[in-house]
Amino acid sequence: MYDFTIIGGGIVGLSTAYSLIKKYPAAKIAVIEKEKSWASHQTGRNSGVIHSGVYYKPGSLKAKLAKQGAASMVEFCKEHGVDHEVCGKVLVATDNEEIPRMEKLHQNAHKNGLNVTKLNREELLEIEPHVNGIAGLKVSTTGIVDYKQVTETLARLVEEAGVDLLLGTKVMNIDESSREVFIDTDKKTIMSRFLINCAGLHSDRLVKMAKIQTDVKIVPFRGEYFTLTEEKRHLVKGLIYPIPNPDFPFLGVHLTRMIDGSIHAGPNAVLSFKREGYHKTAFHLKDTLDTISFPGFWRMAGSNLQEGMKEMVRSFHKQTFVKSLQRLVPEIQVDDVVPTHAGVRAQAMLRDGRLVDDFYIIPGRKSIHVCNAPSPAATASLEIGKEIVHRIPPQDHLKATDDLKPSLVTN
Numbered sequence: 566m567y568d569f570t571i572i573g574g575g576i577v578g579l580s581t582a583y584s585l586i587k588k589y590p591a592a593k594i595a596v597i598e599k600e601k602s603w604a605s606h607q608t609g610r611n612s613g614v615i616h617s618g619v620y621y622k623p624g625s626l627k628a629k630l631a632k633q634g635a636a637s638m639v640e641f642c643k644e645h646g647v648d649h650e651v652c653g654k655v656l657v658a659t660d661n662e663e664i665p666r667m668e669k670l671h672q673n674a675h676k677n678g679l680n681v682t683k684l685n686r687e688e689l690l691e692i693e694p695h696v697n698g699i700a701g702l703k704v705s706t707t708g709i710v711d712y713k714q715v716t717e718t719l720a721r722l723v724e725e726a727g728v729d730l731l732l733g734t735k736v737m738n739i740d741e742s743s744r745e746v747f748i749d750t751d752k753k754t755i756m757s758r759f760l761i762n763c764a765g766l767h768s769d770r771l772v773k774m775a776k777i778q779t780d781v782k783i784v785p786f787r788g789e790y791f792t793l794t795e796e797k798r799h800l801v802k803g804l805i806y807p808i809p810n811p812d813f814p815f816l817g818v819h820l821t822r823m824i825d826g827s828i829h830a831g832p833n834a835v836l837s838f839k840r841e842g843y844h845k846t847a848f849h850l851k852d853t854l855d856t857i858s859f860p861g862f863w864r865m866a867g868s869n870l871q872e873g874m875k876e877m878v879r880s881f882h883k884q885t886f887v888k889s890l891q892r893l894v895p896e897i898q899v900d901d902v903v904p905t906h907a908g909v910r911a912q913a914m915l916r917d918g919r920l921v922d923d924f925y926i927i928p929g930r931k932s933i934h935v936c937n938a939p940s941p942a943a944t945a946s947l948e949i950g951k952e953i954v955h956r957i958p959p960q961d962h963l964k965a966t967d968d969l970k971p972s973l974v975t976n
Contacts, residue, residue: 566756567595567729568963570748572736572771573763574598575608576712576943577935579719580950581761586726588954589963594728595755596720597748599735604716606841607765608943610908612790612821612829615639615649615708616941619656620809620816623676626924627941630952632677634945635706641947642710645718648824649710654804655689657698659892663808664700670808671702680705695800697895707804711824712943736764739774739932746775746931758960760932761953766840766911772927772934779927780916781936782859785840785852785909786815788832789880791902793820801828805893810872818879818889830890830902833879834910843907845880864918913937924949926956933957 569585569592571578582596600606615638618631642649658667674681684692684701692703724730731750738749739760748755762771769783793801806819815834822828836856839849856862866873879886883899890897913921913936924945925937933953942949959965 566593566745566758568592568757568960569594569759569761570746570755570757571596571761571763572748573765573768574600574603574716574720574730574732575606575763575765576604576716576719576946577765577938577949578761578763579603579716579723580946581763581953582723582728582950583719583947584950584954586723586728588965589960590726590966592960592963594723595731595757596723596728597731597734597736597750597755599733601733603720603732604713607908607911607939608716609713610843610906611712611940611943612832613709613711613823614804614821614944615651615710616944617679617704617706618677618941619670619674619679619681619702619704621677621941622922623673625922626952627922627945628677630924630945630948631941632679634941634948635708637947638710638715638944639708642715645722647710647714647718649708650824651706651708652803652822653703653705654707654806655684655692655696656702656704656806656808657689657696657893658700658808659698661699666808666811667700667702669811674702674704693802693805695894695896696805697891697893709804709822709824736771736774739771741775741929741931743930758931759957760929762932762934763938765938766909768911768934768936769913772936775929775932775934777927777929777934779936781913781921781925781927782855782861783840783911783936784856784859784862784865784914785837785842786834786912787837787842787907787909788834789907790829790831790905791886792905793828793830793897794901794903797897797901798826798828800894800896807893818886820890820893829905830897832908833876833886833889835876835880836873837909840909840911842909859914859916861914861916861918865914865920868918910939911937912939926953928956
């Protein structure tokens with residue numbers, strides 16, 4: 566009998582285990598992961614950015630936890646020797662039509678308590694000499710890190726504290742009663758007093774296994790990246806982002822210096838026909854039927870058809886993708902970029918077609934289910950872990966400490 570069992574070995578799942586051992590040092594905890602290594606999916610395939618919280622709706626969990634999470638992540642990296650750098654980033658307005666959107670973004674950042682500086686063209690060029698912009702914003706608290714290294718560090722710390730780490734173990738069914746949860750895996754049945762679902766791309770399926778009614782469906786979007794050739798890395802000093810289109814749910818193609826010095830370009834965002842589909846031709850019948858049979862998908866597709874088609878064209882036509890980069894850095898040419906890894910974003914969608922914009926956490930009788938944790942979840946992961954533990958009902962059989970104090974208290 567475990568006190569807590571966490572499903573999902575990404576950064577959110579292991580951050581939750583890390584928070585649990587701080588609040589309940591004597592608890593018996595297990596983390597279940599179907600892959601043979603940690604951070605195999607969203608965590609290990611993102612752009613490695615420590616986000617500041619510029620974009621998110623004031624008062625939302627994303628806004629609050631991203632700001633606090635950026636500070637927590639930097640502190641954690643310093644304490645445990647994880648490679649990172651707080652290098653800042655610029656958001657670039659390339660024409661006059663983007664100036665009003667830039668102003669709104671600046672106001673949003675101010676509401677979120679962030680120190681974001683306006684830049685004129687000359688100031689922008691001092692930071693990024695090769696950028697094409699008439700104005701911009703400087704976000705000084707943005708950083709870069711290897712989130713896979715963070716996750717592996719968390720795994721080591723929780724294992725040293727006595728947590729059982731069950732790699733290569735796939736969950737087949739969940740039976741949740743009023744007293745405990747039985748978790749059937751492909752190896753054995755696990756009994757737990759409480760279950761925490763951090764399964765990312767498969768989180769909605771675990772909710773269904775637990776017989777919880779919800780109108781949320783995970784729809785996978787593949788983010789495809791290129792990397793600049795070594796000879797052209799000098800064109801990008803740090804992180805260069807566009808002013809995002811508020812009518813489209815993704816940030817747009819950007820340029821990011823990684824912690825190893827490489828420069829990643831992307832991602833474009835296209836519907837994936839497989840939840841773990843990291844290649845253009847990846848296809849899984851059940852995953853595809855799950856998406857296209859969901860009423861919300863067609864409502865979302867209809868309202869975003871034009872932008873979605875642009876993303877598809879960029880996916881299959883390298884020259885068009887490079888044109889998007891040239892809006893930010895005109896000197897980049899087709900031969901300067903080569904394909905690199907792709908990631909898949911687990912995006913929660915409602916039946917009416919709306920994409921869930923905030924982190925979304927569903928309570929069960931003896932469980933909690935994290936059903937929407939896309940970017941900036943990696944940045945905010947340590948704070949999300951605290952928030953999840955804060956939402957778990959008091960465990961009378963365990964002695965709690967005061968070591969874990971959530972950065973905020975939510976309703």
